[in-house]
Amino acid sequence: MTDACGGHVLFLNWRDTEHPEGGGSELYLDRVATELVRRGNRVTLLCQAHGTAPAEESTPAGVRIVRRGGRHTVYLMAALVYLIGLLGIGPLSRRRLGRPDLIIDVGNGIPFLSRLWARRPVIVLIHHVHREQWPVVFGPRVARIGWWIESVLAVRVYRRCQYVTVSESTREELIGLGVDRQRIAVVHNGTPEVTGEPVPRTAHPSLMVLGRLVPHKRVEFALRATALLAVEMPTIELVVAGQGWWDEPLRQLTDDLELGDRVRFTGFVTEERKHELLCRSWLLLVPSLKEGWGLTIVEAGARGTPSVAFRSAGGVADAMVDGETGILVENEYDFFRRVRSLLLDTGRRTGMGGAAAVHARRFTWEKAGAAFHDVVTGQLAGARPAPLPQPIPRQPVRE
Structure with missing residues (x-):
């Protein structure tokens, strides 16, 4: 038309x-x-x-x-x-x-x-x-x-x-x-239409951060949460997908936290690779300080993957139905606590993923x-x- x-x-x-x-x-x-x-x-x-x-x-x-x-x-x-x-x-x-x-x-x-x-x-x-x-x-x-x-x-x-x-x-x-x-x-x-065949979740607990690697995205929060979770879940994995000028400090922190075998930096990912990673991940982590809209939250939701983000970050609250398609948290400790809770609760996590997929279809x-x-x-x-x-x-x- x-x-x-x-x-x-x-x-x-x-x-x-x-x-x-x-x-x-x-x-x-x-x-x-x-x-x-x-x-x-x-x-x-x-x-x-x-x-x-x-x-x-x-x-x-x-x-x-x-x-x-x-x-x-x-x-x-x-x-x-x-x-x-x-x-x-x-x-x-x-x-x-x-x-x-x-x-x-x-x-x-x-x-x-x-x-x-x-x-x-x-x-x-x-x-x-x-x-x-x-x-x-x-x-x-x-x-x-x-x-x-x-x-x-x-x-x-x-x-x-x-x-x-x-x-x-x-x-x-x-x-x-x-x-x-x-x-x-x-x-x-x-949200782009989902293309490609569904990919099964990982057998081990898996987390993902998706976006530019810049300070205000606060990927450090995800790294520190992973370090704490690894004490209880030794097979946990965090995928950091994206590129940016803050890459080296994040890699240095990964080494300092002794997470070299649990964190994977992918750099830029194609749409096909992004689809695969979002499908495989148990949760998407969005620790960003501020977002106009939670684009990655809706992209993950389209693959049935719930998210955890900060309530104070602004637009993420518009992209998510708190408690149904993901969880909004108040501070870094709350962030770790809620991520842990969802990783341990398969039923709740799966239910949120299904609701997130329904919610994502509203945005085209x-x-x-x-x-x-x-x-x-x-x-x-x-x-x-x-x-x-x-x-x-x-x-x-x-x-």
Whole structure:
């Protein structure tokens, strides 16, 4: 089905799905952008250059990718590409980029502030608020500056813009920062359809962490829990699937805890390998400090694997039905205690896995793309759309 509206939508994001540190934010963008193209829009993504990736290319779905600048300079390059394009000067002229009808400004802590330099409608896409992450990644001074930019400057700059976020938790945080509730639409992530034959669980207790290896994911919590559990369960195994710049400290901690024969770092995994690992694992561990949405929780649930995550992490609470499809915990000791309890209780763990599979089927990328398209269409038409869609009600998920 195509609802052609002839709009040219420009996404501004610091990374694309091919970036080595790309994650759930980039996957979300790719899927909703693909849906916009399918429905008759023209879509361009401007993001940072990396490695040997070409400066410009198009995805098989028809999304054009323009890569300029680096980790920090991509924000300046976005403004230059847009302004030079409007002036029609040089190799970045609008004959190459094209004049967008709408800009989707993706905020990953540092915003592009496109509302200051672009005379076009702007939708602000926020996955989660970075209040807790600034001091984890940066020193006190930089953290204070970053948090002021995100929580004060950006809110002021985008005060008349439509927002989209991926969870009710993030919407409430944005409201707390001063964003008008009526200008925030909630569009959940989807979950890819499960492909491949089911794979049996391991005979021994097995845990899995899936995601980028960065400090705020707190993989250390999973490692320390495994060390404690190994005293009682000597055959336990933890698989750490993903890559990132925090890889070496995690490997060092693994050695310090004498877990070399119980922890396996896989690095990047293909979809086929991810399917196998999620099917085989008894539990998915999500010790992350903050998430806009628990994408890995729903992915694991689609394979009948329940999760344990932290209640304070935000969007994970929207991706899980606490006590039915997984468990939300309060602190690190509670994390260890609940993981141990589920590993020892086969009946409860299996029941949660079945409920998680039912729950996961409620979230599809087709639904997410359609809801996002509705917000974009409203902005292209000059309307002020109501928040879309309504939150999925908390209803029993057992069959």
